[in-house]
Amino acid sequence: MSRTIAVVAAGAMGAAVGARLAARGARVVTSLDGRSEASIVRARAAGMIGVGDAELAGAEIFLSIVPPDKAVGLATRMAAAIAAARTRPVYVDLNAVSPATAREVGAIVAAAGATFVDGGIFGAPPQREGKGPAFHLCGPVGDCAAILAGHGLDAKVLEGGVGAASALKMAYAGITKGLTALGAGMILAATRHGVGGALLDELGASQPELLARLAKGIPDMLPKAYRWVPEMREIAATIGEDRPESAVYTAMAEFYAAVAADHAGEERETALLMRFFAGRG
Amino acid sequence: MSRTIAVVAAGAMGAAVGARLAARGARVVTSLDGRSEASIVRARAAGMIGVGDAELAGAEIFLSIVPPDKAVGLATRMAAAIAAARTRPVYVDLNAVSPATAREVGAIVAAAGATFVDGGIFGAPPQREGKGPAFHLCGPVGDCAAILAGHGLDAKVLEGGVGAASALKMAYAGITKGLTALGAGMILAATRHGVGGALLDELGASQPELLARLAKGIPDMLPKAYRWVPEMREIAATIGEDRPESAVYTAMAEFYAAVAADHAGEERETALLMRFFAGRG
Incomplete structure (x- = not known):
């Protein structure tokens, strides 16, 4: 059976x-x-x-x-x-x-x-x-x-014991999903400063693996950003509030909340991120 | 001449x-x-x-x-x-x-x-x-x-005009040096939770490129962390204080300050990071 x-x-x-x-x-x-x-x-x-x-x-x-x-x-x-x-x-x-x-x-x-x-x-x-x-x-x-x-x-x-798998998951996601936040945030900053195309070129020239990861990871993230908000908070809790790097993830939670709101709403920054990878940053 | x-x-x-x-x-x-x-x-x-x-x-x-x-x-x-x-x-x-x-x-x-x-x-x-x-x-x-x-x-x-090269540099460093901060922070968190070795294994199995980058980037960063403190603050300023992701880099500045102080002092976390890459995390 x-x-x-x-x-x-x-x-x-x-x-x-x-x-x-x-x-x-x-x-x-x-x-x-x-x-x-x-x-x-x-x-x-x-x-x-x-x-x-x-x-x-x-x-x-x-x-x-x-x-x-x-x-x-x-x-x-x-x-x-x-x-x-x-x-x-x-x-x-x-x-x-x-x-x-x-x-x-x-x-x-x-x-x-x-x-x-x-x-x-x-x-x-x-x-x-x-x-x-x-x-x-x-x-x-x-x-x-x-x-x-x-x-x-x-x-x-x-x-x-209980907690080990969660700690491992948080550490792993803190690197992988954290990197996606860094990439999205800096692409938006570069775009605001008028150097989106130059950033795409420089990453392509000197960081092709990172660029390839972001080119897949950022579009994949957009519809999931709302779920990553609580995940970033859980990562901050895993680190512990007494440590300065905990605030990295608290801020990332706010960033993903802004991305999620944009994705569900005006899609202004969503469009900027997609344009970047289309080479029109 | x-x-x-x-x-x-x-x-x-x-x-x-x-x-x-x-x-x-x-x-x-x-x-x-x-x-x-x-x-x-x-x-x-x-x-x-x-x-x-x-x-x-x-x-x-x-x-x-x-x-x-x-x-x-x-x-x-x-x-x-x-x-x-x-x-x-x-x-x-x-x-x-x-x-x-x-x-x-x-x-x-x-x-x-x-x-x-x-x-x-x-x-x-x-x-x-x-x-x-x-x-x-x-x-x-x-x-x-x-x-x-x-x-x-x-x-x-x-x-x-003036500012474009600086903005490009900040966006680039925000990704590359930011990733090093995420890696170091999460390795330390995993180690505190007793899953350093498991994180090394899982990254090796599913994220070998990221692991290779961190294995070079984190040891290289340790003697330079003191310089990355003001650099993270400049990145936060480039993003602008009104945006949530700015606080990611403000927190990274504090993290690198802690790493620099440890590296210049007791070297407790320095040792944990080096042990991790030696497979003894």
């Missing part, structure tokens, strides 16, 4: 993970109540089955894949259903949250009776073929990593 | 630029009064001649290559000698300063009678062989770029 794995929510990452698990034989359940039409379409295309919270809580493994500022809310919402379930899931928080937030999630679901595993996803959503992103899991992982690996995910056990 | 070019100061970049100009036949003068023994040794090895300010001001071209927070001070110091000189130099500010600071320097030396050219250096100091870094010059460049190019520097004219 196939294993039941819950994946909440059916966003771009969640649906891609669900599709991979379903393609490898799992029964993949998710929550579609109140979700956007896009999520419902994505979930169906992925072979994910919409069910209620009671059935979600009865899954063998529950994968939480939501924006960072929704991680605690999902755990809180699921707690009652988990407490009422006949079998308790392994609740895996795969979100881009600080170790402290991961521990907060863990305390909520553990109090409801679930086993809590801290996790992080490293890389872009899995495609139909190929290895896909790395899943690092820590805490009382048991056979959870083996089950996920058996269903086509590149899941590994990370040494260290 | 060979042309006289002043290069102040004989730091790592200034001495390397001076060596290139001298090797290509220029008479290169500099200021050695009150300089460190290291600078004096570097200047002599580069074939640079120590002279007084009056003679510096009589050079055909005066290249200002100092830490960002010394650019205005050098211009102020040179103004009287420039005003008293029989021939007025082209004063080229090649420092990592904001357009506003470049204009401030320009106002000082122009009031003394010099022609002011704004410039920026992109890349590492020139070596004995090879093309070396790019020099972008803007404003009333005249034949200055051609003279420098004729003496072995990769000098180019950048369109735009």
